[in-house]
Amino acid sequence: MSAQVEARRRPRSRRSPLASIAMHATLIIATLIAVFPIVWVVLSSFKPGVYIQATEISLIKEPTLDNYRYVLTETMFPRWALNSVIVAIATTAIGVLMSATTGYALSRFNFPGRRKLLLVFLVTQMFPVSILIVPIYVIMANLGLINTLGSLVIAYLTIAVPFCSWMLKGYFDSISTELDEAAHLDGCGPFATFWRVILPLARPGIAVTAFFSFLTAWGEVAYATAFIQEKSKFTLGYGLQQFVPAFNPQWEYLTASAVLITVPAGVVFFFAQRHLVSGLTAGAVKG
Amino acid sequence: MSTATVGRRTPTPEPVREPAPPGRLRRSWDKHWYAWAMVTPVVIVLSVLVFYPLARGIYLSFTDLTEANQQRELCTPSITGELTCQANPNAWEFVGLDNYIQVLSGQIGQFWPQFWTTIIWTVTCVVFTYGIGLGLAVLLNRPMRGRSFYRVLLILPWAVPGFVSAFSWRFMFNHDFGVVNALLKAVGLDPVHWFDDKWTALSTAIITNIWLGVPFMIVSLLGGLTAIPAELYEAATIDGATPWQKFKNVTLPGLRPVSMTVLLLGTIWTFNMFPIIFLVTRGQPAGQTEILVTGAYRAAFEGIRNYSLASTYGVLILSILLVFSVFYRRALRKQGEVW
Numbered sequence: 001m002s003a004q005v006e007a008r009r010r011p012r013s014r015r016s017p018l019a020s021i022a023m024h025a026t027l028i029i030a031t032l033i034a035v036f037p038i039v040w041v042v043l044s045s046f047k048p049g050v051y052i053q054a055t056e057i058s059l060i061k062e063p064t065l066d067n068y069r070y071v072l073t074e075t076m077f078p079r080w081a082l083n084s085v086i087v088a089i090a091t092t093a094i095g096v097l098m099s100a101t102t103g104y105a106l107s108r109f110n111f112p113g114r115r116k117l118l119l120v121f122l123v124t125q126m127f128p129v130s131i132l133i134v135p136i137y138v139i140m141a142n143l144g145l146i147n148t149l150g151s152l153v154i155a156y157l158t159i160a161v162p163f164c165s166w167m168l169k170g171y172f173d174s175i176s177t178e179l180d181e182a183a184h185l186d187g188c189g190p191f192a193t194f195w196r197v198i199l200p201l202a203r204p205g206i207a208v209t210a211f212f213s214f215l216t217a218w219g220e221v222a223y224a225t226a227f228i229q230e231k232s233k234f235t236l237g238y239g240l241q242q243f244v245p246a247f248n249p250q251w252e253y254l255t256a257s258a259v260l261i262t263v264p265a266g267v268v269f270f271f272a273q274r275h276l277v278s279g280l281t282a283g284a285v286k287g
Numbered sequence: 288m289s290t291a292t293v294g295r296r297t298p299t300p301e302p303v304r305e306p307a308p309p310g311r312l313r314r315s316w317d318k319h320w321y322a323w324a325m326v327t328p329v330v331i332v333l334s335v336l337v338f339y340p341l342a343r344g345i346y347l348s349f350t351d352l353t354e355a356n357q358q359r360e361l362c363t364p365s366i367t368g369e370l371t372c373q374a375n376p377n378a379w380e381f382v383g384l385d386n387y388i389q390v391l392s393g394q395i396g397q398f399w400p401q402f403w404t405t406i407i408w409t410v411t412c413v414v415f416t417y418g419i420g421l422g423l424a425v426l427l428n429r430p431m432r433g434r435s436f437y438r439v440l441l442i443l444p445w446a447v448p449g450f451v452s453a454f455s456w457r458f459m460f461n462h463d464f465g466v467v468n469a470l471l472k473a474v475g476l477d478p479v480h481w482f483d484d485k486w487t488a489l490s491t492a493i494i495t496n497i498w499l500g501v502p503f504m505i506v507s508l509l510g511g512l513t514a515i516p517a518e519l520y521e522a523a524t525i526d527g528a529t530p531w532q533k534f535k536n537v538t539l540p541g542l543r544p545v546s547m548t549v550l551l552l553g554t555i556w557t558f559n560m561f562p563i564i565f566l567v568t569r570g571q572p573a574g575q576t577e578i579l580v581t582g583a584y585r586a587a588f589e590g591i592r593n594y595s596l597a598s599t600y601g602v603l604i605l606s607i608l609l610v611f612s613v614f615y616r617r618a619l620r621k622q623g624e625v626w
Contacts (some may be wrong), residue, residue, distance in 0.1 A: 023426055030423055031440045037498065038443065040466055041455045057469035105325035112315060117326060124337060126555050126608040131601025134587050135340035135347060136593050158336045161329055190321040219448030221562040226588050227504045237450045241566070245452060251458055255505060258451045269446035271440070 031217035038262070045255035052252050067256035077257055079232055083149060087235060088217035090153045095160035095213045096168075096206060103168030104194050108180060119170075124162040129222045132158060137226060147229045155223040160213040169213065171205030172198065211272045215265060237260055289424035290429070340401070347598040348386055352379040354592035386599040395596060397582065398573065398603070405558060405578040409495065412557045415497045417550060420504020425538065427505065428512040438505075445502035456495040460567075485575040488568045492576065496563050504549060511545030551615055555608055579604050 044052055048062040071077045083110070104113060136155055138144070145151040175198060183193040199206075221237040228234055234242075240261075243254040363373040389395040399523045427438055442451065459466045460481045468478035482488045515537065523533045539546075561580050568576040570585070577585070579600060586598030 020431075023429070023431065027426055027437050028440075030419075031437055034441050034444050034498070034501075037455050037459060038447065040459065043457070053464050057464070057466060078393070098332060101325035102329040102524070105322045109319065109322035111322035113317035113323075113326075117330070120333065121611075123609075124333070125552065126559075126605060126612065127337065127341070129559065129561050129584070131344050131598070131605050132337065132340050132592075133584070134597045134601065135343035136336075136414060137587075138343065138594065139340060154336060158334060158340075161332055161336075165329055190325075194325075215448065219450055219562070221450050221565065222584060226584075237448075239564075240450060244457070251461075254454055254458065256456055260450050262447050265448060266446040284560070 041255050041258050044214055044251070045259045047252070049250070049252040052255070067252045071256045071260065073251050075253065076150070076231060076234070076239065077260070080234045080236050081260070083233060084218055084235040084237070087149050087152045087156065088214045090149075091156040091160050091217040092210050092214045094153070095157055095164050096210050099161055099168050099209070100163035100199065100202075100206065101194065102165045104172050104198060105170035106165065106169040108177065118166075121162040121166045121183055124158075127158075133222060133226060136223075145229055147233060149233060151227045152217075152235065153222075155227065156213075156217045156220060159216055159220075163216070164209045164213055167209050168205060171202055171209075174205075190206070204221075207272060208223065211268060214268075218261075218265065292527045322620055343600055344598045347595050349381055349383060350379050350595050351382045351385070351622065354594070357594075382595075386595055387603075390596070390599050390603070396586065396600075397519055397577065398579075398600075400575070401577050401579050401582045404489065405577060405580075406524045408564075409554060409557045411493050412496045412500065413550065413553045413561075415423065415493075416500035416504050416553060418547075419497065420501050421508055421542075423501070424505050424508035425534070427509060438509075441505055442502035442623065444498055445506075447499070448593065449499060449562045450566055452495060452499050453563050456498070457567050460491045482568060482571040485572060488571050488576045492563050492567045495567050496560060499563070500557070504553070507545055507549045508542060511542045514545075515541035531618065547619060554611070558608060559604070 043060055045067055046065070047061055047068065048060075048064055051058060051061045102117075105111070106118060133155075136158070140146050140151045140154070145154075179197055179201070180193050183197045186195065219237060220235075224235045224238040225241070228238060231242075236257075240254065240257055243250045243257065296568050354378050356375070358375050358376050360372045361375045362370045365371050386395075390398045394401060423441060427434060427441070447455075460468075462468060462478060462482075465481075467481075471478055479487055481491050519537045519541065520533060523537050529538065559580050560578075561584065562578060564570070564578050564581045565584070570577040570581065583597045583600035583604065585591045586600060
């Protein structure tokens with residue numbers, strides 16, 4: 001039956017050359033728009049400052065690594081990057097660890113309070129930075145935590161925990177419950193089932209969730225700008241603003257930093273994107 | 288708990304539990320304690336980090352707390368070095384609904400202009416990201432040459448952290464040496480002072496946000512598309528449906544669950560999108576492109592920090608989003624959606 005359908009469907013879905021050209025043209029234009037800004041910033045980062053701030057636009061002119069050298073050796077950029085890495089890894093590790101069991105419980109057990117908790121996660125998505133930032137700031141100030149990286153980790157957990165739990169729940173939903181039953185028959189309790197059977201299977205989902213919470217922390221600006229005062233404790237999101245003050249912005253350093261910040265994220269992204277698609281799909285379809 | 292290995296074992300029948308304990312609570316506890324144990328850490332963290340601050344925030348919105356009056360006591364060192372403290376006569380206090388009245392009547396801040404900017408910003412961004420994302424997802428869902436190549440490149444903007452994109456687009460929209468104006472000049476148009484007018488400035492932020500948001504839509508909608516059974520298209524083709532009819536009657540209904548989720552999330556995220564406005568337009572010109580979230584932020588952390596005003600904004604923003612979600616959910620229910 002399915003072979004027949006396949007055989008019959010093939011010729012039907014074949015496009016006319018015109019439709020094919022139109023489709024590829026659309027996709028090529030869309031791809032150019034998606035890629036162009038990235039390419040442009042990369043190209044600009046190799047130009048000497050005078051050519052970046054010139055009215056005459058050139059694709060590439062006297063390429064140099066000076067901008068990179070300056071950013072990496074003469075500014076606090078490496079320090080800010082290190083701060084960002086510390087904050088992002090701490091947020092990710094704590095967030096994912098806590099959310100994994102929660103996501104599993106939400107996916108498998110129909111316990112009283114389950115629906116309420118799911119609703120809470122959804123509502124937390126609505127909390128604008130503006131309602132939590134002030135009270136968290138006041139609490140942190142009272143605890144003497146302002147101007148520490150720890151305050152940022154705590155603030156980012158408010159975003160990461162509900163989101164990770166929600167996404168992991170979606171991912172666990174896509175793993176067959178028969179595995180749980182089999183493990184149960186083999187004498188595993190719920191915790192052992194989770195730890196030995198489900199968690200190893202959920203590695204792609206965990207990876208995607210970790211990736212998301214890492215990027216959330218990596219790209220956060222509001223809390224970082226409000227909580228940190230000392231230049232040596234800036235994260236990248238705040239530090240980069242230093243290169244673009246209202247007057248006399250230093251775009252050449254900005255473009256070089258932008259590339260340096262994006263490359264690691266992009267590499268991880270490239271490897272994660274396949275899982276990313278399946279992970280998100282599971283989350284979105286069963287949402 | 289159990290240390291049993293995963294190796295095969297003779298399936299033993301469920302051990303018979305002790306006779307049903309008296310209370311319902313007790314029974315419920317026996318049955319669900321491990322589920323509760325699994326969610327407890329998150330519940331605790333959310334209570335401490337989200338709900339306690341939320342309650343504080345709501346309380347602050349009923350006070351007149353600012354940076355200037357936050358001290359309960361004023362302490363001055365005397366000549367002998369001792370601190371003498373006395374109650375601050377101008378300390379912050381409970382003021383009831385005053386903040387709300389002043390904000391909503393426009394006596395303080397720019398609530399209504401910012402509200403309308405936020406609505407325009409949100410609607411435009413969501414409509415365009417969803418529309419473009421849907422179109423590209425449908426195209427990418429077809430068998431064709433170079434599909435995975437297109438897909439990787441199209442979701443590339445997602446890999447760029449939001450603040451980096453914001454700076455990059457601000458750089459490209461620069462009046463004197465930005466590439467956007469260079470392109471305009473190349474086709475014979477006049478360069479635009481993007482950040483000197485409310486609407487062109489807002490467009491720069493909207494374009495940046497669309498560029499950033501489309502990949503998420505593509506990926507989610509592609510996932511939704513693969514879940515639509517091919518038989519439905521097959522049947523539609525046999526019935527002689529045109530491509531447009533197939534799109535309208537098979538694709539769109541099939542995408543409903545995913546669409547509803549991403550539209551809701553997209554709306555909430557865009558409404559609260561802080562870095563793009565904050566870094567691309569910076570409220571230029573003269574605060575006209577400020578949205579509620581950035582407005583609240585500036586109230587809280589710029590000039591004399593007005594914590595209570597910012598909290599009031601926060602509560603109002605949250606209320607707007609809650610009302611929106613309730614209506615959204617009700618609309619879905621009416622159409623028989625289970626969510």
